[in-house]
Amino acid sequence: MTNTSYKLDNATLTLFQNTQTSIVISVIYMIVTAINLSGNGMSMWLLLFRTSPKTPSIIFMINLTLTDLALGSALPFQISYQLQGYDWRLGPRMCSFLTLVFYTNMYCSVLTMMAIGIDRYLGIVRPMMFRQTRQRKSIAVISCFLMWGLVLGVLYPLMTTDLTYNIPELNITTCFDVLKKNMLPSVSAWALFLFSMVFILFFFPFCVTTFCYISVIRKLARDSKTAQKKRAIRLAIVVLLVFVLCFAPNNILLLVHSILRLFYDRTIYMAYKLSLCFSCLNSCLDPFIYYFASKDFRQKLREIMRMQSLSSADSMKMEQKETLFSGQ
Template structure:
């Protein structure tokens, strides 16, 4: 079927000028989205990494800590590309920094989007194993295994995006970076694959993890309500952030393979697709909220390392405990908190 569909797109491949796309219509929306995300996401991710660093030094966290650190690292790298995208938009979709910089920044952006999705799946699977199979899963739920899995995620994501973005994402004639109108058949097939592997598959993993934890007999009602409530929020967040982009993108790229008028389709869907594309960066802002600030142990370590964040009588009391008293309290709470760590 691909052999039949591909020639249509090739034979009607036009320049951006002939397509007459309204490139300036997404400037205000994406600039506001990227500006807010960068302004709030950078400090929250740095604070989260600081809290996790001290949590790791205290000897708690385990394999979940490894996954969350990788998740926040991917978010931070993606955040650092946003100022360049803002300048690109303000310059009228013209990339002034050269082909190599465009390819590097575009590649970093894509790799970290899908790396964060994969680490989200690993966190959900690890939690599912810890709750449904607490004893038999101990051998695979170790820091060493988590480090190997993290390396595998980075390697596979790197190679996958490399295959999709080569030979280049830079248009030297119009100075477009990471944009093609209309796209090549090869890139369309790549994006359809990302819809399946980068959205539908992770969504099923989240659903299966939630379903398995709901049926686990090892949880008390209080733990079940708390874990399930947070998992539902995380799943809704995943759908809201990544769903529009992948669903609109899936429609766009499948339609481009089927239509003989790609420029008309590109004009009709341009603004909606671009805004959905920008919303995917919201995960860099929401990940620290869901994975760190909802974790009591991480909040405690963050307050202890940065006393200016501590407020109120309870915080002061917790921070003034002696190291021995804190260890006793921590051991008493470990049973209740270990299953709740990170989500």
Template sequence: MERKLVSLSPSVSTSEMETNSTFSDHHSNRNCTVENFKREFYPIVYLIIFIWGALGNGFSIYVFLQPYRKSTSVNIFMLNLATSDLLFTATLPFRVDYYLRGSNWIFGDLTCRIMSYSLYVNMYSSIYFLTVLSVVRFLATVHPFRLLHATSIKNAWIVCGFIWIFIMASSIMLLYNGSELKGNVTLCLELNRNKASKLKTMNYIALVVGFLLPFCTLSICYLLIIRALLKVEVPESGLRLSHRKALTTIIIALIIFLLCFLPYHTLRTVHLLQWKADTCRDPLHKAVAITLALAAANSCFNPLLYYFAGENFKDRLKSALGKYHPQEPKCSFPFCVWLKNETRV
């Protein structure tokens, strides 16, 4: 579990809930196996997340930045979400090295502070960007003309800027504590046992504002759009494109919430409530480690959202890939000219 202070904002969770022998006493004689579990589990998982997240989000950003005849507020939110994911995945190799060395940090105090900061900025910015995306999709479907100005490109950038400033500023407390020397090793990403009681209070605030409020908003949007679709007479060709994309966006966002964020926030709360110094609870510690990895893996699932629910993403993707395909050879024969003219009709 990461050793750090937390603020009262939703962007700051209480700790990473990464558990090892230092969670009770780094030199304890208790037979805790969670340290060995982390040494085997985290490097593999973080390496997979790094490769998939870097490739998926890096290429998605490239696609979003391709010149296109029409830009939308949805793509602005997705571009910012992909940027957050890419910045976070850049920190994962440091985590891999830390656990391979048996929880020994060698990259300096400042880098250790950035590790905690990056995780929670990514987690809660992802939560808010996914929520805003779902709300915008819902409003564009139910009130497409009445709220046209509210979903403009300019307003989308303003909302993104507000989210970035709010999350990053409220997470600044995470930069106050860095690495700590314990014997012959330097610890990072560990819980400060002296702040356990304060962490519990901060966890409740972060749980409500940072997770439950967005999750309830997302769920309400899902129910309301289902209700709206039930009132619409669906033609034989299926749902309209706007309805289909709105429903796809909200469903994928809900899956990410349920798979990545809900287990972590639930077990983090249980873990803090049951935590006692000099106590080893291997099953719970390992479960929390797994849910933390799932929370980090949200950066791998977001590219699926871009592909299936992004505005013009597939067209942009084809345009980007087309740059690397050789053009068809030109033909000057009369038959070729005739064939080209026929295909244009």
């Protein structure tokens, strides 16, 4: 964050001149993009066309996959920006849009995982309450719209602000890497913005999700089959790993960096920048959540894998026959 007339510190300028960091981040984004589009593309096809009925969990998974595919489509622009030396050439509107896609994916993923956790909690720990709740599909769809509304409401400043910043010393224009302090009218407005992002969109959903999965594991540990218990524990581990490895470092560093920048004129932006690229790994892990959370998804995926293995086996047999005939 900087004033429009403020000169950037040496640490920030060094980051923009560090080609090694830029290449590392770009390589991570390339790997994430490939896994994201292939894994979530197959997941979306299975969830939409091969999985029925559309239970609340399936609806939440479709919502999660949609946000992941949006991120996968936006990452190539970020890769190009990194490889061009942090020089944004697509204009301020495109910068705001892609930044919004980036952060909407993160926080919609957090809220959707919380919704899946609540759905499993009600289904396993509070089954009577769960059965009495009618119109569950409608509630799930409305919940998805409310999630998007909440996230877009909190991130509204990103939609209405020019997030590009010209650095004459390096002859580049950055995108969201240098924020102007006058993006928001006061320090209290900045505090509210950061509080909403870190605590409302991350910390509170993390606590709720953790409570739900711990309650589910305790319930299944008392009176469940071994296979179901193992799947529940694996699902809880994957979800908590996504929170701890992908979302927690980024949100904690965002808060620390913003406080240091606003009040002490110091920065840890390089660490935050690296944590931001690791936050995208959630889009690669989400298909594992679908696998452990949905029995129907699991069965359909196994059927596809079985068909592929059978077709490959048939093709090998055909090749062997052709080899034998050609030998004659």
